[in-house]
Amino acid sequence: MKLALFGHGVMGRVLEAHARAAGHEIGAVLTTRNAAEAARLLPGHDAAIDFSVPGAVAAHVEACASAGVPLVEGTTGWQGSEAAVRRLVEERGGALVYGPNFSIGVNLFYRVAAAAAALFRGLEAYDPFLEEAHHARKRDAPSGTALALRAILARELGHDEIPVTSLRVGHIPGTHRVGFDSAADQILLVHTARSRDGFAAGALLAARWITGRRGMYAFAEVLDDILATERRTP
Numbered sequence: 001m002k003l004a005l006f007g008h009g010v011m012g013r014v015l016e017a018h019a020r021a022a023g024h025e026i027g028a029v030l031t032t033r034n035a036a037e038a039a040r041l042l043p044g045h046d047a048a049i050d051f052s053v054p055g056a057v058a059a060h061v062e063a064c065a066s067a068g069v070p071l072v073e074g075t076t077g078w079q080g081s082e083a084a085v086r087r088l089v090e091e092r093g094g095a096l097v098y099g100p101n102f103s104i105g106v107n108l109f110y111r112v113a114a115a116a117a118a119l120f121r122g123l124e125a126y127d128p129f130l131e132e133a134h135h136a137r138k139r140d141a142p143s144g145t146a147l148a149l150r151a152i153l154a155r156e157l158g159h160d161e162i163p164v165t166s167l168r169v170g171h172i173p174g175t176h177r178v179g180f181d182s183a184a185d186q187i188l189l190v191h192t193a194r195s196r197d198g199f200a201a202g203a204l205l206a207a208r209w210i211t212g213r214r215g216m217y218a219f220a221e222v223l224d225d226i227l228a229t230e231r232r233t234p
């Protein structure tokens, strides 16, 4: 695939390395220096992948939809404009796959957390909680992944009294803990990212998947397809 990148910070660089290693071509790399030229630079790419800043997401979605380039949206912290982004994609006939976390392991962890929360539904002795930790440069808190976990727990528990704590320190790629605490004991589920490689690999899978599609999809839908294919393969 010929890929355009929005953002060339820590994630953008990890993604570029993975994409080149997998044999993809990197075309336009758009940062604050040349984002205004997106309309001219985007045509001719098979897909674009965005790891930039929340305030730029709507402009990137618009530029991709206008250029007919499917977009993988990895930036977090833009949930507030999700309805507007969806409208934009639908009105322009664009293609977008988004996810606060492209790691396959985290997306399986969402399902583990959902199953666990379903077991605790109605058990007042247990208080649910969430903890997340990331590197000191991360701007949004709680993380998009923690917000997704909170929504999952609220759905399965039937209430949203779920405190979330965020730690920003050092170089942690991303750790999320889902806990259920009682007077007698504590049950703790933990996902620990060891590096950013899993995010890049998932974003590339999403780019391949979105090519040729239209509409707005959550990464969970990509994962469903991938798991179904892998489980069919002996």
Ligand SMILES: NC(=O)c1ccc[n+]([C@@H]2O[C@H](COP(=O)([O-])OP(=O)(O)OC[C@H]3O[C@@H](n4cnc5c(N)ncnc54)[C@H](OP(=O)(O)O)[C@@H]3O)[C@@H](O)[C@H]2O)c1
Binding pocket: 006, 007, 008, 009, 010, 011, 012, 030, 031, 032, 033, 035, 050, 051, 052, 053, 054, 056, 073, 074, 075, 076, 077, 099, 100, 101, 102, 103, 138, 199
């Ligand atoms: N979905 C996932 O799996 C996942 C995983 C990890 C991180 N993330 C998210 O990815 C995002 C980026 O993380 P990061 O650690 O790579 O951040 P970063 O190192 O700060 O890099 C941000 C990049 O965005 C660029 N940028 C800023 N404004 C822009 C604009 N208007 N148009 C185009 N590019 C612009 C910056 O360009 P300049 O260099 O010119 O300032 C920089 O290259 C964050 O929202 C983070 O939470 C998502």
